[in-house]
Amino acid sequence: MESTSRLKSVTATLPNEEADFLHKVGRRVRELREERTLTRRSLAVRADVSERYLGQLETGEGNVSIMRLRRLAVALNVEISEFFLESESDQFEQRSVRRFLRQIPRHRLPEILTRLEREVGSVRETRRNRIALIGLRGAGKSTLGAQLAQELQVPFVEMDREIEAESGLPLSELFSLYGQAGYRRFEGRCLARIVKEHPRAVLSVGGGVVSEADTYDFLLANCFTVWLSASPSEHMQRVIAQGDMRPMAESHEAMEDLKRILAVREPQYRKADEIVDTSGLSVEASFVRLRDMVSKP
Numbered sequence: 001m002e003s004t005s006r007l008k009s010v011t012a013t014l015p016n017e018e019a020d021f022l023h024k025v026g027r028r029v030r031e032l033r034e035e036r037t038l039t040r041r042s043l044a045v046r047a048d049v050s051e052r053y054l055g056q057l058e059t060g061e062g063n064v065s066i067m068r069l070r071r072l073a074v075a076l077n078v079e080i081s082e083f084f085l086e087s088e089s090d091q092f093e094q095r096s097v098r099r100f101l102r103q104i105p106r107h108r109l110p111e112i113l114t115r116l117e118r119e120v121g122s123v124r125e126t127r128r129n130r131i132a133l134i135g136l137r138g139a140g141k142s143t144l145g146a147q148l149a150q151e152l153q154v155p156f157v158e159m160d161r162e163i164e165a166e167s168g169l170p171l172s173e174l175f176s177l178y179g180q181a182g183y184r185r186f187e188g189r190c191l192a193r194i195v196k197e198h199p200r201a202v203l204s205v206g207g208g209v210v211s212e213a214d215t216y217d218f219l220l221a222n223c224f225t226v227w228l229s230a231s232p233s234e235h236m237q238r239v240i241a242q243g244d245m246r247p248m249a250e251s252h253e254a255m256e257d258l259k260r261i262l263a264v265r266e267p268q269y270r271k272a273d274e275i276v277d278t279s280g281l282s283v284e285a286s287f288v289r290l291r292d293m294v295s296k297p
Helices: 002-012 016-035 040-047 051-058 066-076 080-084 089-102 106-128 141-152 159-167 171-197 207-211 213-222 232-241 251-269 283-295
Strands: 130-134 156-158 201-204 224-229 274-277
Touching: 016 051, 016 066, 016 080, 040 051, 040 066, 051 066, 066 080, 106 130, 106 213, 130 141, 130 207, 130 213, 141 156, 141 201, 141 283, 156 159, 159 171, 159 201, 171 207, 171 213, 207 213, 207 251, 224 283, 232 251, 274 283
Parallel strands: 130 201, 130 224, 156 201, 224 274
Antiparallel strands: none
């Protein structure tokens, strides 16, 4: 009891990042154990570590010994690096793939890897022929997209115009009649049609596409996606320069809303294949950066 209390006291005095590290490693060990339906005792026996050590490790209160972790990795049939991975939901697929690969006989791996490389290469080439620009309003999607399409000699498709044509309504009326959910339905339908009709194109996509997971996943799977980013103040200035004076009515509130929206969407925007930061750049310089980015092999 005394040594356990002392260990908790030591853990509590660790710097935040070190304490977080211990908790993440412990949580990952527990997840891997539970995935294999092992009790704490049975894993401790397999790994030749004490059940007490394993319990302290899983609760983030243990001293991370590399040799003991190595024994646990062997007992769980994983690489030791598995313990240091974040357990975020967006890495579930990666862990599933690793589990799948571990089940494949070693002599079959070269053949399967060759087939995967061929498939991924084919999909990537198809996606690169269809470039989608995403980002907040004022990012330059329409201006830069039109220039890029002309340079590549491919059609330029603006999603908002396609949605208006599909619905037969201006966007303002579409939102008024059907709301955000209705707009998202038309957006998903239009995107599926555009992908089918245009093997090569440049698309300007509404900044809120990331809010609808299925539509955004479809976009990422079928287009080479570029996030045109800029600072909130530049987004605001560009919108005003386009003749929309509404943000000036309540400038402080509008800027705070813009920052909030960007903060919420940024993790999704970062899933794009590439990011082009246009902050402080002229239209010409931004275009050169975008053109060079999409031209990379």
